[in-house]
Amino acid sequence: MTTTSTRLLDVRRLWAEPAALASPRGQQVRARFPEAEIIPVDSHWRIAELHGNAGNVERWIRVKTEDLVLGEKKSLTARPNGRSADWIAPSTSNGCAMACAYCYVPRRKGYANPITVFTNIDRIIGYLERHVRRQGPKPEPNQCDPHAWVYDLGENSDCSVDALVSDxxxxxVGAFRGWPTAKASFATKHVNRDLLALDPRGRTRIRFSLMPEADARLLDLRTSPIRERIAAIDDFVAAGYEVHVNFSPVVLRAGWERDWAELLEQLADGTGPAFRAQAAAEIIMLTHNEQLHEVNLGWHPKAEELLWRPAEQQAKRSNGGMWNVRYRNDRKAAGVATLTELIAARTPWLTVRYAF
Known part of the structure; x- marks a missing residue:
């Protein structure tokens, strides 16, 4: 593994469902971390030492670095989306080695969310193949894509980091390469150049998440620097990926307009015509969560000065039934309008697919 990969993953404990460990994919993961202690578990969801253990707040980064979980995905469902993608594909992993302060995945798992690898990949791909076949050709364009059904692969993880752990x-990527009516998609904050060799042939969309450097240094912990993400864009386009950008999350604070204008100029200066010809963006305004706020106060309270702004935020129930907070409607609408105007002025070639 590279130095960056080792910094993200120095796996000491491999918590494993026995069937997952015994599978070919489980053995591949085991071979990548041969020194890790094997700890058998009945369920990847019910690991008392990890999930719901408040003491892990103080070990937030160490858990992400040193712990890895192997399990099998039991329920296979492609959920309708309609925003970034037409469908949310069944997860092939859950959790992340990075530590973005606003990440929603810890809300579900409680206090720690190291990577869980689902080892029954053949079953997951088989399900997706049947699902794609049932859809047939896409009947008309939409904001997700003009031609292909788009499947988001990384709702609960970062696929660029997942690729460090298993295949x-x-x-x-190989499966979607052979499905002419469908396209894979995932957002990432990690530049994994091993992905350049996968030959996606235009059937996988990578969305590099971007925000001003000042925000990223405080909020996007253990991720690739913003300048490195921008520098990778043209290389991924040349390798056969469709590359979009996520402006995510947009944090409204003093001076944000100036910093976003500078980021757009960096994007324009750092990319070429091949990217611009197919470029599109998503604008995702900050959503936060009271439970995550309390967790963050235990390990990264400085981030909460930007993320937790009750005077500017309102409660919103998520699709999963949890109460989150987001900017008030007027504040959010004004922020979206301002950023959209900046994009039109600084990067007029960049289509905004949607804002949320």
């Missing part, structure tokens, strides 16, 4: 992502 699940490589297998998915």
């Amino acid at each position: 699940n992502v490589a297998d998915l």
